Amino acid sequence: MITKKICIIGDFAVGKTSLINRFVDNHFSEEYLTTVGVKLDTKELVTSTGTDIKLVIWDIAGADELTTAKRSYIDGASGYILVYDISRPKTLVSATNLQGSVVEEIGSVPFVLVGNKNDLEAKAPEPDADLIDKSCHQLKTSALTGDGVADVFQALAEAVVAG
Amino acid sequence: MKNPDPKTSAALITDSKQQNDSDLETLQKLLVGIDREQAQDVFARVQQLDRRSDDIYEVLVDAVSKLNPDEQSKVMEHLSSVAATSLKTSIRNDPDNVTEIVYPIMLPAIRQAVADSMRSALERIDNMFKSKLSPQSIKWRIEAQRSGVSYAEVLLRNTMHYGVEQAFLIDKKSGLLMQHVSALSGSQKDEDAVSAMFLAIERFVKDSFSEDDDALQRVTIGERLVYLAHGPHALLACVVKGTPPADFLENVQSTLETIHAAEPDTLKEFSGDRDTLASINPVMSELLELDFDEKEEASDGFSDKATIGMQLAAIAGLLLLSYLWFQGMQGKRVDQYMHELNSNQHIQVYNAEKRGGIWELKGIIDPSGATPAGIAHSAFVNEPKVVLQLTPVRFLNAGTADVADSN
Known part of the structure; x- marks a missing residue:
């Protein structure tokens, strides 16, 4: 089995931690998010090519930009999940900015663009074509119902293993 | 033409x-x-x-x-x-490269300096404890002389028990777990998540409190300590229960240097496959044996039972000494009492014998000159364990007497 580090980033209250809680095997207390600014979880998966992979998921506290500390948490990531809230257009702008910051920090690695809270009325526009092109997948999810959550992690795992 | x-x-x-x-x-x-x-x-x-x-x-x-x-x-x-300027430029442009070059040279030198400092601290402690005296300290002093190490070292060894519970080798860049060894049985927290958390905490502390390249070296969690040794490509975190000796981190650092020397490229290019670093597992397992507990004491010939036996023998010896001392003191006081009685010209004590814990003094007294009760009271105050048996006689002159009455 190989282990890979992935990060989940996005603006405040877009549902990052809820997505993880829907999915992971082991997780630490959410208090770490407010103290250290990051929470660690793991999930084991098997890719379509039969590769066993364990994702170490760094849930980075929500922000519309990356601070120095948060930049250091992204270091060494093989991929990331970029989350926005489809009911809040501002979070899509933040996601676009965050994606640029991540590229500055660790270069171009695979990422999945996730429009969360699919159970609510969509108010955010569709993401820019440029952002969609850069992502390896674009998915809509609902952490509330669990819709599409597993697909996000599976898609990123496939992309990370494919390199 | x-x-x-x-x-x-x-x-x-x-x-x-x-x-x-x-x-x-x-x-x-x-x-x-x-x-x-x-x-x-x-x-x-x-x-x-x-x-x-x-x-x-x-x-x-x-x-x-x-x-x-x-x-x-x-x-x-x-x-x-020219060379100095070139070196400065090189360091400024790529400090990691230079760190990697000087790492094998500098760390042993630093460790040597720390070891020297610790040795001098131990000597000071040694001098301090040399002035103390207790049965336990005597035992440790004998042990120190027997084994040829300083008393302070033996003291620390006997008072600081500890055990290494787990060791994590962590990729310095991603926080991914490279290798893990544990002395614990049963279920534990996911080691991959713990490994990543160690790096997160290390970075959080560094970003929050240090502007330089100071690194987090020790974290206290209740009765456990986490020691972090830093290398160019990896961290080595040891979870310790108890109080290890001062040179413990030095040992961990030394292990990390050994690991870096054995697998420099694999560490640098680590991609998440732990099997590529399986060869260093035995090196890490040695860390779990770094402890001073009952097992080591037993190997020195001091098992628990033997220690208890020695303590009982010491107590019995002390009781015997106390009894003999008390007896000696009591005999001395009886002699003194006899001397005081005999200094009276109307009394002559000729025998002192102890029966059933009571001293019996036998002698003669001239009733015309003194009363036994008065003399006993004045010469030997509050001594219930002394019985004075004096036969009344009338002294004719010094050295002779007529028996007048029987007591």
Whole structure:
């Protein structure tokens, strides 16, 4: 089995931690998010090519930009999940900015663009074509119902293993 | 006479000139041909940069190899400022590269300095404890003399029990777990998540409190300590229960250096496959044996039972000594009492004997001169364990007496 580090980033209250809680095997207390600014979880998966992979998921506290500390948490990531809230257009702008910051920090690695809270009325526009092109997948999810959550992690795992 | 055609004349002149040039060239070749080729070769060497570099390289190497000591020092003097500037620029541009180069040299030196410092601290503690005396300290003192180590070391060893529960080798960049060893049985927290959390905490502390490259070295969690040793590509975190000796981190650092020396490229290029670093697992397992607990005491011949037996024997010995001392003191006091009684000219005590824990003093008394009760009270206050048996007699003169009554 190989282990890979992935990060989940996005603006405040877009549902990052809820997505993880829907999915992971082991997780630490959410208090770490407010103290250290990051929470660690793991999930084991098997890719379509039969590769066993364990994702170490760094849930980075929500922000519309990356601070120095948060930049250091992204270091060494093989991929990331970029989350926005489809009911809040501002979070899509933040996601676009965050994606640029991540590229500055660790270069171009695979990422999945996730429009969360699919159970609510969509108010955010569709993401820019440029952002969609850069992502390896674009998915809509609902952490509330669990819709599409597993697909996000599976898609990123496939992309990370494919390199 | 027909005038010659100017075009034809010019052609003839040109042909003639070309012929002359050709002849002249032939003549030149015959006369100075070799020198000319050499000259052309010299020109080419001067004009072509790569050939010039080759020449300079050959000359430079040869010249340096032939330098005498005075010339060498002159060359070094001129090159030193250039080399220093070059080194500064290199460090500024890529500090990691230089860190990697000096890491194997600097860390042993730092460890040596720390070890020296610790040794001097131990000597101070040693001097401090030398003035203390207790049964336990006597035992440890004997142990120190027997084993040839300082008393302070034995003291620390016996008072600081600890055990290494887990060791994590962590990728310094991603926080991914490279190797893990554990002395614990049963279910534990996911080691991959713990490994990542260690790096997160390390970075959080560093970002929050340190502007330099100071690194987090120790974290206290209740009765456990987490020691973090830092290398160019990996962290080694040891979870310790109890209080380890002061040089513990030095041992962990040394293990990390061994790991870096054994697998430098694999550590640098780690991609998440732990099997690629399986060879260092035995090195890490040795960390779990770094402890001073009951097992080690037993191996020194001091099992728990033997220790308890020694303690009981010491207590019995002390009780015996106390009894003998008390008996000696009591006998001394009885002698003193007899002396005081005999100093009275109306009393003569001739025997002192202990029966059933009570001293019986036998003698004679002249009732006309003293009463036994009064004498006993004044000479030996509050002594219930002494019985005075004096036979009343009338003293005629010193040394003789008539028995007057029986007590």
